[in-house]
Amino acid sequence: MCADTAxxxxxxxxxxxxxxxxxxxxxxxxxxxxxxxxxxxRQALAHYLGEPINVxxxxxxxxxxxxxxxxxxxxxxxxxxxxxxxxEQLRLPTQQYPLFGKSDKAKAIExxxx
Numbered sequence: 001m002c003a004d005t006a007x008x009x010x011x012x013x014x015x016x017x018x019x020x021x022x023x024x025x026x027x028x029x030x031x032x033x034x035x036x037x038x039x040x041x042r043q044a045l046a047h048y049l050g051e052p053i054n055v056x057x058x059x060x061x062x063x064x065x066x067x068x069x070x071x072x073x074x075x076x077x078x079x080x081x082x083x084x085x086x087x088e089q090l091r092l093p094t095q096q097y098p099l100f101g102k103s104d105k106a107k108a109i110e111x112x113x114x
Contacts, residue, residue, distance in 0.1 A: 025051060025059045030068060030092075039072040039089035060090060067093060 028049055033040070040048075046056040063069040072091040 022059065022062075025049075025055060026063055026068075029056070029059055029063060033069065033090070033092050039091045041087055041089060043087075045090075064090075069093070 028051075029045060032045065032049060042056050042060055043053065045051075045060070046053045049056065060069060064071070069090050070093045072089040074086045074088050076086045
């Protein structure tokens with residue numbers, strides 16, 4: 001039974017990937033994150049985008065792996081004294097700038113203006 005379920009899941013994912021649905025959901029997640037500008041949980045993404053949580057979790061994990069999203073914070077949520085999974089807040093990656101001197105991007109902008 002488990003093998004049949006796993007095969008069905010793989011086939012469904014392959015079908016969604018070739019149809020462009022996987023990329024479309026990833027793009028919707030990134031567009032939402034750019035507009036929202038605040039850290040958000042997978043559950044909130046599922047709610048706001050109207051997608052099932054399993055679809056959102058898969059696409060978010062892929063975006064984290066591709067470094068297009070990052071975990072901003074983890075909160076451990078306990079229910080009635082029983083430990084529960086940690087809840088992660090997600091955000092777009094933060095860009096770090098050099099501590100000293102100008103970044104290559106800043107230099108390129110100055111050169112273009114000159």
